[in-house]
Amino acid sequence: MxxxxxxxxxxxxxxxxxxxxxxxxxFIADLAQQDAYFRVPDARLLxxxxxxxxxxxxxxxxxxxxRPRVCSATCYSEIxxxxxxxxxxxxRWVTVQKRRRTWWRDGLRINIDDLGALGRFVEFETRIxxxxxxEACENRISAARREFALLLGEVIxxxxxxxxxxxxxxxxxxxxxxxxxx
Numbered sequence: 001m002x003x004x005x006x007x008x009x010x011x012x013x014x015x016x017x018x019x020x021x022x023x024x025x026x027f028i029a030d031l032a033q034q035d036a037y038f039r040v041p042d043a044r045l046l047x048x049x050x051x052x053x054x055x056x057x058x059x060x061x062x063x064x065x066x067r068p069r070v071c072s073a074t075c076y077s078e079i080x081x082x083x084x085x086x087x088x089x090x091x092r093w094v095t096v097q098k099r100r101r102t103w104w105r106d107g108l109r110i111n112i113d114d115l116g117a118l119g120r121f122v123e124f125e126t127r128i129x130x131x132x133x134x135e136a137c138e139n140r141i142s143a144a145r146r147e148f149a150l151l152l153g154e155v156i157x158x159x160x161x162x163x164x165x166x167x168x169x170x171x172x173x174x175x176x177x178x179x180x181x182x
Contacts (some may be wrong), residue, residue, distance in 0.1 A: 001074070003077070006069070009121055010122040010153065016151045017101065027102075033051045034094050034098075035097050037095070040059070043062050045059050045068070054077070056075055058074070058075055060085075065157055066157040067155060070134055094161050094165050096160045097116065098113045098114060099114040100114075101170045109126065110125075
């Protein structure tokens with residue numbers, strides 16, 4: 001599956017949801033998710049757990065750029081992931097806890113993610129069709145970003161795993177500085 005996606009900081013998630021509702025978006029789901037990321041060459045691998053369903057594995061790749069970008073992903077069940085990546089436990093890179101509220105409007109999935117201390121973000125995502133219409137998908141996302149611009153902050157060039165890794169590194173640096181070990 002190929003999608004085009006773009007993540008941005010969101011200044012006021014409640015106001016964004018009110019505006020989505022007013023403009024005809026459909027509320028889809030409110031989920032607590034735990035994403036465990038694993039390091040793999042040239043891609044990302046995560047195991048997503050939700051309280052009300054079986055875990056799923058996502059193997060995906062995308063560029064780290066601060067604009068809409070193409071993402072190629074494959075979703076695996078627990079059994080299929082073990083067959084593909086092996087049964088031995090893999091070392092975790094980072095784990096991200098989030099609350100995701102998903103909306104749908106005009107072929108655009110809008111995920112509003114609360115990552116606690118890491119921040120609040122919105123992810124605009126649309127699927128690339130059989131004709132490979134990536135440019136049309138990018139235009140749809142850019143239009144949504146313009147429409148909601150007053151509620152959005154910076155575009156995020158990296159994924160949530162990198163944000164979590166940076167937070168861990170910053171906390172370790174702060175501890176070293178606080179103890180005089182830096």
